[in-house]
Amino acid sequence: MKNSGILIVVSGFSGAGKGTLMKRLLEKYDTYSLSISMTTREPRQGETHGKEYFFVTKEQFEQKISESGFVEHAVYCKHYYGTPRDYVENELKNGKDVILEIEIQGALKIKEKFPDALLLFVMPPSIDELRRRLIGRGTETKEVIEQRLQRAIEEAEDIEAYEYIVINDDLEICVDEMHQMILASHNAPTRNLKFIENMRNDLIDLSKGE
Ligand code: ADP
Numbered sequence: 695m696k697n698s699g700i701l702i703v704v705s706g707f708s709g710a711g712k713g714t715l716m717k718r719l720l721e722k723y724d725t726y727s728l729s730i731s732m733t734t735r736e737p738r739q740g741e742t743h744g745k746e747y748f749f750v751t752k753e754q755f756e757q758k759i760s761e762s763g764f765v766e767h768a769v770y771c772k773h774y775y776g777t778p779r780d781y782v783e784n785e786l787k788n789g790k791d792v793i794l795e796i797e798i799q800g801a802l803k804i805k806e807k808f809p810d811a812l813l814l815f816v817m818p819p820s821i822d823e824l825r826r827r828l829i830g831r832g833t834e835t836k837e838v839i840e841q842r843l844q845r846a847i848e849e850a851e852d853i854e855a856y857e858y859i860v861i862n863d864d865l866e867i868c869v870d871e872m873h874q875m876i877l878a879s880h881n882a883p884t885r886n887l888k889f890i891e892n893m894r895n896d897l898i899d900l901s902k903g904e
């Protein structure tokens with residue numbers, strides 16, 4: 695029996711490498727659909743509207759909230775971020791594995807709404823390396839980096855809400871590990887209740903000689 699698609703949430707400290715990992719995962723495996731979020735933050739150099747994010751104004755974002763257009767949304771370091779509802783619902787309906795790369799408040803809301811969602815938390819190999827990556831990326835001011843590190847302290851409190859941690863040391867190894875975790879998660883009994891129920895019923899029929 696073919697497994698249906700699952701919702702996969704990927705979170706992690708800013709600079710841990712989530713964006714890099716997602717890009718490589720999608721290049722390497724063509725089975726995933728990545729949701730593109732909407733945000734009110736400014737685009738970084740090289741980011742384009744509709745690719746990394748849909749960049750909108752606060753007014754546009756609030757309009758979409760009022761139309762119930764998000765599966766979840768949150769405020770992170772003074773900006774709105776949200777997951778547009780239509781894409782996620784359509785892709786899941788088509789049996790695709792849908793990835794949401796979102797922060798922890800959003801992840802917890804998703805877990806409430808979709809108890810079968812798989813929650814993965816990306817960690818750097820060390821905090822020294824996290825600092826190097828955040829500074830090395832060169833896209834944020836010192837002040838914003840400081841805000842993001844403060845936020846990481848809060849996020850670290852809730853890591854146990856996730857099913858697996860993913861350590862992003864060697865990128866290629868990490869991508870393959872993540873793919874394997876997702877494959878294995880498809881086979882969790884809780885994600886195959888119908889299949890199990892059918893097999894139980896067939897077993898009872900067999901024992902009756904039907
Ligand atoms: P996030 O999306 O989690 O904020 P990014 O994907 O933007 O993080 O990565 C932050 C920085 O770390 C980038 O400059 C990226 O090139 C670098 N990076 C990501 N993964 C690795 C890795 N496995 N090894 C070394 N550098 C990495």
Ligand code: 5GP
Nearest residue numbers: 731732767768770775776777795796797800
């Ligand atoms: P960045 O500004 O570095 O792209 O993202 C900041 C944080 O917002 C990251 O932790 C990222 O995962 C998260 N994020 C991105 N899109 C969404 C979203 O749609 N919803 C929520 N809740 N968080 C998001």
